[in-house]
């Protein structure tokens with residue numbers, strides 16, 4: 001299956017590198033574009049067997065799947081540019097552009113109804129550890145849905161939701177990686193105040209967070225279950241937890257997510 005990736009930045013570049021080293025697509029079947037040759041040269045240096053071109057139209061000819069990995073404000077002009085190829089071969093169109101709806105994509109395509117997918121990864125896609133939110137429009141066939149989900153499962157974990165939840169999901173996962181990192185940053189600062197050097201503090205917090213996530217995954221538990229295992233009645237953990245809640249930790253996270261989701 002020939003796949004065109006339009007835009008080779010943080011998202012497009014990481015998706016290209018990830019798919020090229022995965023099991024479902026051959027690197028030779030990927031054609032990647034960018035605005036500048038320098039970006040394509042960097043990509044080719046990493047994965048020489050990828051095809052690259054500065055021509056979006058050329059990349060889309062014969063493609064069964066086209067991934068739009070350009071900034072949201074470029075989606076309309078790029079779709080107009082590649083329209084002849086899309087009109088001729090009817091590829092599955094996958095948009096990574098945050099906030100651009102199916103309705104807008106349809107409008108940019110002169111009202112054509114065609115199979116389309118919206119995806120939202122986060123930056124951990126560069127290490128194949130991204131949650132990728134996926135929603136499909138009504139024209140996408142079941143086999144196409146399964147293939148797209150499998151592609152992004154290889155780059156972390158694919159989560160299919162409906163379009164109405166994409167903005168909220170973007171806040172939770174795509175913005176959410178920054179919130180998770182903010183916890184790590186704050187914990188490092190606390191550990192430094194308690195007398196640890198920054199690198200030692202970082203090592204302690206990184207492994208603590210990694211272990212917490214792996215516990216949830218491997219035990220199939222919710223956080224409360226693992227939290228209460230640590231809370232001796234009258235002990236220090238519950239004192240720390242309750243102080244964090246009093247200081248607004250839970251509420252700050254909830255309100256931050258709602259703000260990012262536009263609620």
Ligand SMILES: NC(=O)c1ccc[n+]([C@@H]2O[C@H](COP(=O)([O-])OP(=O)(O)OC[C@H]3O[C@@H](n4cnc5c(N)ncnc54)[C@H](OP(=O)(O)O)[C@@H]3O)[C@@H](O)[C@H]2O)c1
Pocket residue numbers: 006007008009010011012033034035036037039040056069070071072074078096097098099120121122123174
């Ligand atoms: N970053 C995130 O965490 C994240 C998460 C979810 C969704 N998204 C979405 O992903 C999309 C891409 O974001 P990004 O962070 O990957 O941006 P980025 O790093 O700036 O990459 C954009 C890429 O588009 C290329 N480009 C610009 N104009 C082009 C054109 N006319 N034709 C072909 N390629 C062109 C650029 O080429 P040059 O490198 O040569 O300039 C660059 O490689 C956005 O729509 C964003 O909403 C991003």
